[in-house]
Amino acid sequence: MKQKLGRWIIPVLGGLAFVYLLVPIAYIFVYSFNDAGRTNLEWRGFTWSNWQNPCGAPAVCESLVNSLQIGLLATVIATALGTCVALGLVRYKFRFRNATDILIILPLATPEVVLGAALLAQFLNLGWELGFTTIVISHVVFCMAFVIVTVRARVSALDPRLEEAAADLYANPRTTFWKVTFPLLLPGIIAAAMLSFAMSFDDFIITNFNSGNVQTFPKFIYVAATRGIPAQANVIGSAMFLLALLVVIIAQIMSYRKRKALEKAQ
Amino acid sequence: MSSRVLGRRGKKLDLRSAEELRAERRKGRTGQYLVLPGMIGLALFFALPVLVLLAMSLYTKPPGAEIGEFVPALQFSNYAVMLEAYWPVLLRSFWFALIATVLALLIGYPMAYLVAVRLRQHGLLKGILLVLLIAPFFSSFILRTQAWKQILSDEGFIAQTLKAVSLLPADGHLTATPIAVVAGLTYNFLPFMVLPIYANLDRLDTRLLEASGDLYANPVTTFTKVTLPLSASGVFAGTLLTFIPAAGDYINASLLGNNRNTTMIGQVIDSRFFRVIDYPGAAALSFVLMVSILILVIIYIRRFGTRELM
Numbered sequence: 001m002k003q004k005l006g007r008w009i010i011p012v013l014g015g016l017a018f019v020y021l022l023v024p025i026a027y028i029f030v031y032s033f034n035d036a037g038r039t040n041l042e043w044r045g046f047t048w049s050n051w052q053n054p055c056g057a058p059a060v061c062e063s064l065v066n067s068l069q070i071g072l073l074a075t076v077i078a079t080a081l082g083t084c085v086a087l088g089l090v091r092y093k094f095r096f097r098n099a100t101d102i103l104i105i106l107p108l109a110t111p112e113v114v115l116g117a118a119l120l121a122q123f124l125n126l127g128w129e130l131g132f133t134t135i136v137i138s139h140v141v142f143c144m145a146f147v148i149v150t151v152r153a154r155v156s157a158l159d160p161r162l163e164e165a166a167a168d169l170y171a172n173p174r175t176t177f178w179k180v181t182f183p184l185l186l187p188g189i190i191a192a193a194m195l196s197f198a199m200s201f202d203d204f205i206i207t208n209f210n211s212g213n214v215q216t217f218p219k220f221i222y223v224a225a226t227r228g229i230p231a232q233a234n235v236i237g238s239a240m241f242l243l244a245l246l247v248v249i250i251a252q253i254m255s256y257r258k259r260k261a262l263e264k265a266q
Numbered sequence: 267m268s269s270r271v272l273g274r275r276g277k278k279l280d281l282r283s284a285e286e287l288r289a290e291r292r293k294g295r296t297g298q299y300l301v302l303p304g305m306i307g308l309a310l311f312f313a314l315p316v317l318v319l320l321a322m323s324l325y326t327k328p329p330g331a332e333i334g335e336f337v338p339a340l341q342f343s344n345y346a347v348m349l350e351a352y353w354p355v356l357l358r359s360f361w362f363a364l365i366a367t368v369l370a371l372l373i374g375y376p377m378a379y380l381v382a383v384r385l386r387q388h389g390l391l392k393g394i395l396l397v398l399l400i401a402p403f404f405s406s407f408i409l410r411t412q413a414w415k416q417i418l419s420d421e422g423f424i425a426q427t428l429k430a431v432s433l434l435p436a437d438g439h440l441t442a443t444p445i446a447v448v449a450g451l452t453y454n455f456l457p458f459m460v461l462p463i464y465a466n467l468d469r470l471d472t473r474l475l476e477a478s479g480d481l482y483a484n485p486v487t488t489f490t491k492v493t494l495p496l497s498a499s500g501v502f503a504g505t506l507l508t509f510i511p512a513a514g515d516y517i518n519a520s521l522l523g524n525n526r527n528t529t530m531i532g533q534v535i536d537s538r539f540f541r542v543i544d545y546p547g548a549a550a551l552s553f554v555l556m557v558s559i560l561i562l563v564i565i566y567i568r569r570f571g572t573r574e575l576m
Contacts, residue, residue: 014380017373018398021456024413025405031413041416085304092297100301103308109506109563110316111514113532114552117539118315121322121549141311144304198403204517205532209539221408225521229412241405245397252393259389 025241032234039228050231054239057230063220064236070132070216071200074139079193081140082147083185089148090155107145115142116209123210130212138210139203143196150195154188201240316556323549334543344550352534352551356558359531362444362519363512366451367459370508371501373452374459378500379493382467396464399457407454411521414450415441418522447528450518458507466500467493502570510559531555 031040035047055061089100107115119138123130158181166176204218211219221233326339349356377399385392402410418424418440428434440446470493478488494501516532523529531551538548 010376010380010384013376014384017377017456018395020373020453021398021402024410024417024453025402027413027417028405028409031416042421081304081307084300088297088300092300100305103305103313106316107308107312109510109560110556111510111532111559113514113516113535114319114556115312115315117535117548117552118319119311120539121318121545122311122315125318137311140307144307148304194400198400202403202407204408205515208536218406218408221406221412222517225408225412229409233406233409237405237409241401244401244404248397248401249394252390252397256389256393 025238028234029238029241032231032238034231034234036231040231040234041228050235054232054235057232059215060220060230060232060236063215063217066132066214067201067217070135070139071197073136074143074200075193075197077136078140078143078147078196079189082144082192083151083189085144086148086151086155090152104145104148107142108149112142112203112205113209116206119206120209130210131214134210134212135207135214135216138206139200142203142206143200146195146199147192150192151185151188154185158184198244319549320553323546323553325546325549327546334545336545341546344546345554348547348550349554352531355529355534356531356554358529359513359555360558360562362448362451362530363509363515365448366455366512367505367509369448369452370456370459371505374456374504375463375501377456378460378463378467382464383470383472386472399460399464402457408517408521411450411454411517414446414453415521418446441522442525442528444523444528447519447523447530450522451512451515454515454518455508455512458511459504462503462507463497463500466497470496498570506563506566510563513559514555 031043032050033046033048034040034043035045035049037044050056085104089104110118116138119134119141120130123134128134162180162184163176166180167173171179202218203216204222207216207219208222215223217236221229224230224233321338322336323344324338324340324342325336326341326344327335328337331337381392381395385395416422420439420441422440425434425438425440428440429436429438434440474492474496475488478492479485483491514532516530516536519528519530519533535548535551535555538544538551542548
């Protein structure tokens with residue numbers, strides 16, 4: 001009896017924690033069908049109209065498009081730069097090694113308000129106008145630190161004998177990199193890129209310091225929260241959640257099938 | 267074996283060790299070219315801004331200046347003024363962040379263990395739960411915090427139920443309390459706790475757990491003596507990734523708290539910057555926050571840290 005209880009305690013606790021994680025998302029989803037009017041606070045009846053017209057509230061879709069563009073751009077830049085840094089750091093020796101390490105770790109140990117304030121001070125000093133560019137720069141900074149750490153772990157875990165085997169088979173360094181090293185690192189790079197995009201898309205604090213008049217989706221919601229968030233924001237929040245879920249689940253199922261087929265073939 | 271080994275066709279084999287080959291590859295300038303662009307980026311848009319912030323924290327307001335006009339100076343008293351006014355807020359921020367980190371660890375560890383160890387053989391379910399950890403980012407963290415505010419509101423189901431069974435006084439609130447703010451912090455940074463622990467437990471060799479059981483350790487002993495020590499670096503990274511953003515956060519405090527007993531340092535920095543237009547004061551507070559977090563992190567690393575984290 002006691003043994004059985006022990007077996008169930010992890011699934012029950014873990015499962016409850018997942019429920020806790022999803023409660024507000026279920027709430028957002030349900031209230032995206034609310035016939036809300038201006039403030040989406042009380043349940044006033046079921047309607048499809050918010051989903052039929054997700055751009056119905058003023059500026060909600062513009063802010064979403066801004067967030068998606070910023071997220072994509074920041075992710076591409078941060079992933080490219082961060083992957084190069086990670087490769088260089090693990091594989092090569094050079095001077096100023098310690099200074100480089102500190103410069104990578106510090107952004108991770110800096111709270112968002114401080115980074116946001118520091119970048120704002122810098123942009124004010126340079127006399128740059130706040131807007132799209134300054135948001136992208138600030139997002140690249142905090143995403144890149146995450147990419148470096150994630151990809152670096154991946155590069156360190158790589159078995160160097162695989163590359164040596166490629167070299168033994170007369171592959172030149174370039175071929176070895178693109179045919180052996182890069183494919184092995186790719187899952188880690190993709191994971192880092194996804195995390196970057198998620199963090200950029202969801203960032204409010206740093207964006208709020210450096211965005212000027214440009215609206216992003218989180219900023220739109222924060223500003224709207226004081227007057228009442230339109231139900232269309234719930235539609236977009238739910239749709240983005242479901243879309244992310246769908247994309248990754250399809251990818252999971254495809255790789256799962258492939259693995260099963262491989263096992264069968266063997 | 268002789269050191270002069272001949273290959274099958276009589277050609278002399280390259281007997282340099284793998285270690286030597288690796289060392290040879292490390293030479294050359296490729297490493298610098300790879301690292302340089304990213305590092306220049308971090309120098310220009312991280313290191314330099316922090317120095318600018320440090321300089322700005324010492325600026326002073328000249329007599330008769332307009333709002334937002336400051337001149338470079340070395341006015342160290344900015345720090346004294348800010349610390350005097352806001353040290354309780356600073357302490358409260360660290361206290362809230364600490365409780366939220368401990369709670370997130372207690373909630374997050376079973377999640378990570380469930381996904382990484384228990385569901386190891388169930389590829390698909392494991393994948394779906396992993397996605398559920400990251401997907402909330404896409405539904406926007408402010409929207410979810412606002413949802414919590416509605417769920418915990420006085421008219422909400424939870425507050426009404428608690429009042430019905432007298433666990434909450436009839437005129438009590440769930441929102442606008444420190445509890446709501448800490449709960450919000452715990453909720454919002456939970457994925458940052460779970461993901462590193464998951465990454466660590468995913469590599470855990472379950473045969474070690476069987477071995478421990480075979481040696482008559484009960485499950486609790488197995489956990490404290492085998493599983494937990496082996497996942498220590500994941501717990502370490504998770505606690506840092508939860509504590510640091512939680513200490514500087516102001517969304518939870520302003521949406522779920524928004525009264526004098528829940529003010530966090532992030533709110534003060536934000537309002538000094540944008541409402542009071544006191545750039546030196548805001549910069550000084552930011553710097554104090556950054557340095558105190560760094561000191562706490564360094565103490566924590568010295569006490570519990572492992573090299574593999576970095």
